[in-house]
Amino acid sequence: MNGPRFIAWVVTAQVLAQLGAQALPALLPGVISAWSLSKTEAGWLVGVFFVGYVAAVPVLVSLTDRLPARNVYIFGAACAAIGQLGFAFIADGFWSGMAFRVLSGVGWAGNYMPGLKAIADTLEGDAQSRAISWHAAGSGIAGASSFAIAGALDAQAGPQAAFLFGGIAAIGSGIVAFCVMACASPIHARTKMPRGLLDFRPVFRNRRAMAWIAGYTVHTWELAALRAWGVTFLTATAARGGAPAWLPAPTVLMTMIGLICIGVSVTGNEIAQRLGRARVVTLAMSSAALFSLITGWAIGLPILLATALVLIWNACTYIDSSALTAGTVQAADKDLRGATMGLHSMCGYTGGFLGPLGVGIFLDLAGDNAALGWGLGFGHLALVTLLGLTVLRRLGQFAGH
DSSP, X not given: OOSHHHHHHHHHHHHHHHTTXXXXXXXXXXXXXXXXXXXXXXXXXXXXXHHHHHHHHHHHHHHTTTSOHHHHHHHHHHHHHHHHHHHHHTOOSHHHHHHHHHHHHHHHHHHHHHHHHHHHTTOOHHHHHHHHHHHHHHHHHHHHHHHHHHHXXXXXXXXXXXXXXXXXXXXXXXXXXXXXXXXXXXXXXXXXXXXXXXXXXXXXXXXXXHHHHHHHHXXXXXXXXXXXXXXXXXXXXXXXXOOOTTSOOHHHHXXXXXXXXXXXHXXXXXXXXXXXXXXXXHHHHHHHHHHHHHHGGGGGSOHHHHHHHHHHHHHHHHHTHHHXXXXXXXXXXXXXXXXXXHHHHHHHHHHHHHHHXXXXXXXXXXXXXXXXXXXXXXXXXXXXXXXXXXXXXXXXXXXXX
């Protein structure tokens, strides 16, 4: 089942896997209150998901060079389901919550990149790049929707219902993968035996791939911070200055922002194919750095203006999302694509862990000075983004990209 039908089914599996992904960030203000968490602890609770991901992804994605991607994907779906259901029925504080968040991260390590590789192995060229973009878009739509879904379920039946829904959706993802992933065949048969399972040395020598990996690392660092704290930031802004009665809840606002930005991501990939990926990525990362500096200080501004800044900043981070991943995939050695994508994810999601934690640390350091805390918490991401952009450009130039 190669072609559009197979791509559609894999994207469907990714959508199901992501429908509960942002339940914790969506409900974070309530969790902080119910569990008496500091902002740093809240940052750990959100970010530790990425620790589980980073620990598991080099093994699970590299295994797709040796085993059918379906087997890895089903394992990931099972871990994700247990993580969500455990958070729904067992977790009652910081440490138990951490354990199930780690397990959820392991689950996502077995879902996202193995699903992406299952698509990439069946396509080439522009068709491959577009399929990667739609795969990212499907995941993004589900992730964005999960804010509103979690908020609605919480309002109707409490936070447990939001995590229960995420667990059931993860089970559905595994069922879809079981049914369709064994039906596709790769375009290229392997020409040589894979290297050691965790041997990333040939990937590190691929400077062109490493350039895109550097960009993806800081991209995920910034995006994870914004996703983790976006609802909390908008909630705090509304509490300080009030909000119009007609304005949707912060969870719905984050979903609306995310859905708008999916179109930005797909459009950004198409523009990158026409104008050059490096040029578009440079513009996107520079703009994102600027708006990360501005947005945190909007805590004292009207909620509509603060929401607009969050939207623009989010859009700037999404412009290069698909382009960065497509750059890594196309720069990878075909016989080492699984290992390359594993390193891509491992580095990127290390940034995903540091981003939410960094914001939480700055919020705690600022104490009662919310404007300073949010200004530094979001603003320090500008330095991270610009550093990553510098590394990307230097490696890309050295590799003749």
